[in-house]
Amino acid sequence: MKQYPDLAYEHFYIDDMCRRMVRYPKEMDVVVTTNMFGDILSDEAAELVGGLVSPRVPASEDRLLTLKPVHGSAPKYAKKNLINPTAMILSVKMMLDHFGW
Numbered sequence: 001m002k003q004y005p006d007l008a009y010e011h012f013y014i015d016d017m018c019r020r021m022v023r024y025p026k027e028m029d030v031v032v033t034t035n036m037f038g039d040i041l042s043d044e045a046a047e048l049v050g051g052l053v054s055p056r057v058p059a060s061e062d063r064l065l066t067l068k069p070v071h072g073s074a075p076k077y078a079k080k081n082l083i084n085p086t087a088m089i090l091s092v093k094m095m096l097d098h099f100g101w
Helices: 014-023 035-048 086-098
Strands: none
Touching: 014 035
16 A cells, blocks of 8 residues: 555455454454455454354444444344343443443
């Protein structure tokens, strides 16, 4: 990239990136991707650290902070006592920590 000559980067196809996340997780520093591939990679990363009960913080171009469970809020399961709420609770905790509460 001409604007940032000191920045090193590599390009990977999504299947190879998934493989690298499993095989060489310590090599991952910052991953920049599209929404669809980001969803795939965040689900995989969540599974690597304990499953879909993990919170995540997707970044956005306008620096909007969005804290949410990897699996989403799963509204179709509301009031059915089927979903583990841990990821939602951890997401709220991350938000409160972010605001210093």
